[in-house]
Amino acid sequence: MSDPVTNRPGRIFEITSVSNPTIKSIRALSLKKNRDAEGVFLAEGMKLILDAFENGWQIDTLIYANQMSSNDQLSTIAAKARVKGTNILEVSEKVLSTITRRDNPQMVLGVMRQVWREPPSTALNKSSVWIVLDRVRDPGNLGTIIRTADAAGANGIILVGETTDPYSMEAVRATMGSIFNVPVVKMSMVDFVEWRKQWPGSVVGTHLEGASDYRVIDYSGGPVLLVMGNEQQGLPPELAEACDHLVLIPMNGKADSLNLAVATGVMLFQMGKVLPPVGTQT
Ligand SMILES: C[S@@+](CC[C@H](N)C(=O)[O-])C[C@H]1O[C@@H](n2cnc3c(N)ncnc32)[C@H](O)[C@@H]1O
CATH class of the missing domain: 3.30.1330.30 (Ribosomal protein L30/S12)
Structure with a gap:
């Protein structure tokens, strides 16, 4: 300004x-x-x-x-x-x-x-992971996911549909600086479903009715789109259908679901997008 x-x-x-x-x-x-x-x-x-x-x-x-x-x-x-x-x-x-x-x-x-990126090209590294967030509502969740994506080494975030603003003060605070290191893209759901058709790797959605345990999927075969549902409604059918796999993180106790940012963190670290073990970095 x-x-x-x-x-x-x-x-x-x-x-x-x-x-x-x-x-x-x-x-x-x-x-x-x-x-x-x-x-x-x-x-x-x-x-x-x-x-x-x-x-x-x-x-x-x-x-x-x-x-x-x-x-x-x-x-x-x-x-x-x-x-x-x-x-x-x-x-x-x-x-x-x-x-x-x-x-x-x-x-x-x-x-x-503000910086808004273009969607990732199809010429991606096999280990690329992009996180797709369906209509994320809570700025604290979005900021925490950006921070977690940065820590886990994810390549970027695609915001789908009407979402909270990653550039609100609350979201920026929750990123703790990772907003400057994680590319953010935004698209409508219709555009995402169309764009996804040329994605060269797998598309993994997280869903409370997922047919597969999140630990049994092999995430190493190519670039992955990790699709996370809205806090209140979960994934709508259009997005669930756009996924190759729907996975469940099994839970004990009486909780209906995990917090969106926690579920994203569990998935990212399971997918192996982690730094080498402490002491082995070159
Ligand atoms: C708070 S949950 C949504 C709960 C919503 N009431 C529903 O019925 O899906 C937000 C998102 O986090 C992910 N999630 C949370 N807990 C999960 C679990 N145990 N297994 C798989 N995904 C989960 C899903 O992507 C879900 O759409």
């Missing part, structure tokens, strides 16, 4: 008023319609800003509390960001609280450009 007052990037502004128009426009990014209109989102905390920077994401505006101005790490980032045209806002803690709607806000925030 260029500064709405001056329209000139790469400048440093000191702001202490919560009614400053720039602050109001950043605060308005809590609404999806405003994020979509601007194509940006808000990331909070030094770790996320560093992750974004290291992964080459564009930071439109860097915002930090004035008491951080002598922090070495921040000064280095701010200097590099300014060269790339990032606006720098040095603000009061009250302004940060207003933007994040939190009493104890992070001391550093960034307004970033």
